[in-house]
Amino acid sequence: MAYLTHVQTRHGELPEEKEWEWVVHAFGEQGPRLAERLAATVRAWDRHIRAEDNDRHADPVLTLHPAGTPDELLPAGDVLDKEHSRLVFRWPGRTGHLPAPARHTGTIAATAGDS
Structure with missing residues (x-):
């Protein structure tokens, strides 16, 4: 698990005057x-x-949907299915795949307990 x-x-x-990182x-085992x-x-x-959108400084968005929500009713993004929910992670400006080395692998099945 990584977050x-x-x-x-x-x-x-x-x-x-504030900065965040x-x-x-x-x-x-697969953490690194x-x-x-x-x-x-x-x-x-x-x-x-983000570099192309300096005016908005848009950050990633996470939305939570009930388990069983059909894919077609979810916003575009990376989906993490949990026992009681479906999490959708959206990166502003991303409508497809980012340049390598990052790649989209589709829906990720959760193996840890629901949070």
């Missing part, structure tokens, strides 16, 4: 491989999508 989060690296009174955490794959995806998104 992306952010931490504040510079504090300040005003928003422009994306961080990948990973667990398990998954962490690198997720980090590569974020780097590719930052270079090829």
